[in-house]
Amino acid sequence: MQAVIGLLVMMLGASYGLETYCDGRQDGAQCFGPLGGTVVLQLMDRASERERYKLYKSSDKTTLILTVINNKIFNNAIKSRSLFNLSDGTFRVNNLSRTDSDEYPFEIRDNKGIKENRALRLTIQAPVSSVRLASECLSQGEKRVSCSSGGGDSPQYSWTLDGRSLTDTELLSVNTETNSITLKQHVSGAVACSVRNNVSRFCGFTFIKCTSNETQISQWVFAANNMLCVEPTAPPTTISDSSTVADHSLLVCGVRAAVVVFALIGIAFYFAWKNKDYKKAEGSAYRPEREHQDESVVMVEM
CATH class of the missing domain: 2.60.40.10 (Immunoglobulins)
Incomplete structure (x- = not known):
């Protein structure tokens, strides 16, 4: 039988609650966004007042999506569902649809002209x-x-x-x-x-x-x-690197030897100082008491 x-x-949550991140600072970056969710595109480190930025949709640059000049947003064609952060250079797009799948050229200009020209590919997928x-x-x-x-x-x-x-x-x-x-x-x-x-x-x-x-x-x-739904783990390895263990042991022994040497040097200095102080106090016993009354008080305090 x-x-x-x-x-x-x-379901863990509705698709609109999903969010993905993509670093688009390299030319040809492949980005993915969840259908109905949010994608965060890293376009730059941060906006600069000396540069102008333009983000287009489609490889022929037929649609201008975003324009930033002198650290100010002059145009955002999808303002109702997106936000560009000037401080960290991220472009957040919400409520993604299938039509958002496309190539997005990104242009950086300065006073001398085009400084950088790159593009990223955004693909929208329905989440599991x-x-x-x-x-x-x-x-x-x-x-x-x-x-x-x-x-x-x-x-x-x-x-x-x-x-x-x-x-x-x-x-x-x-x-x-x-x-x-x-x-x-x-x-x-x-x-x-x-x-x-x-x-x-x-x-x-x-x-x-x-x-x-x-x-x-x-x-x-x-x-x-339950924690059983985790990434598969490989069996733990039992092979150890003997050279690494040996180097570690030598390092530990060296540190211990250095501590002992410094301790012996400190003890030697201490007894040398005590011996010198004792001889000085012994010599002062043959002098008139009234001439060294203050010095005796200092010795007692020490």
């Missing part, structure tokens, strides 16, 4: 909104788990077992067309599927264990309530 179980994981997993026990005790996403452009799938990447000894097969995997008989634990694209990531997982009579024991847990 086969048992199939699925769960639609609750949910993930659904379905699992079943096969006749020989293997486990098959499939994964699908709710919405999202160009989703990419990855799998983990108990928070780490799956190995060849645990996987029986992988089907990229159906986004499913088949685990071997001895494998059990928390199987997680992560679905992502350039603007979002969603993850869900299930505990699965198949018994000899093909029944299935599985429990769904929301990703937000």
